């Protein structure tokens with residue numbers, strides 16, 4: 237065991253997926269509502285309104301386990317409160333709809349996973365130069381992955397992108413129940429007794445997880461960010477004390493993609509997952 241450790245979030249810092257996940261989350265949440273009893277809360281004549289509500293849930297829980305994230309978005313749709321729930325009864329909806337929540341979760345899960353699979357296959361790639369950077373860092377630090385992705389999917393993705401497992405001291409994801417989050421994983425790593433731990437993430441939630449655990453944080457979204465990190469790290473593990481989730485510009489891009497997809501869906505345009513991801517990544521249908 238080395239004295240210090242660096243923990244990577246997977247999506248973002250290792251695999252460049254741009255803003256795709258945010259688009260997938262919002263659109264999948266919309267589809268799950270539309271295809272279940274939760275359609276009663278939507279406004280097909282004013283989809284912009286639904287999107288604005290959903291965005292509030294998204295920006296409060298990016299990087300959180302998928303069902304926690306979803307519940308915050310649904311809470312926004314139903315009662316305009318951007319807060320995750322543990323049980324649908326908290327939404328104060330009638331019993332039939334409470335039962336329907338399970339169906340909504342399943343639809344979301346299936347749609348979101350399929351979108352991610354299609355995008356991962358066609359568009360998501362490891363950040364430029366990341367494997368060389370990992371080889372450099374492992375000389376001085378124990379390396380880990382801590383992700384909100386379900387363990388089994390995380391390991392599949394990790395192998396698919398050709399990362400070398402032997403370099404890492406641990407690759408930790410979430411569980412299907414969604415009760416293991418990055419904070420728990422970071423805690424576990426910190427408790428191994430390192431002198432110093434840095435978490436490299438890309439979201440505000442990641443930042444909060446690091447702060448809650450009492451470890452350092454550095455945000456990486458692009459290969460250029462790594463250049464800065466590699467420079468700063470010569471003086472010890474760096475630490476950032478504030479970050480904002482999305483820039484205004486990023487949010488506008490996300491919203492413009494999602495609203496188009498929502499309109500297609502309401503119009504009954506039947507797009508495959510490959511077509512959807514191509515639209516998100518190239519703007520072409």
Ligand SMILES: [Mg+2]
Nearest residue numbers: 245247248438
């Ligand atoms: Mg991430």
